[in-house]
């Protein structure tokens with residue numbers, strides 16, 4: 001766990017541009033970098049195929 005660090009040590013470099021983060025945009029340095037990171041999450045999320053129940057072939061399911 002890294003949460004045991006002292007509060008004074010909580011300031012971390014922005015994960016996007018490595019500038020010091022600001023309290024208002026923690027852990028990012030700016031709202032812009034926060035949005036960039038959010039966009040990354042969305043982009044990665046879209047690579048995960050969504051399983052739609054309508055696509056399930058019922059003939060593949062074990063019958064009674």
Ligand SMILES: [Zn+2]
Pocket residue numbers: 014015016017018019028029030033
């Ligand atoms: Zn930044």
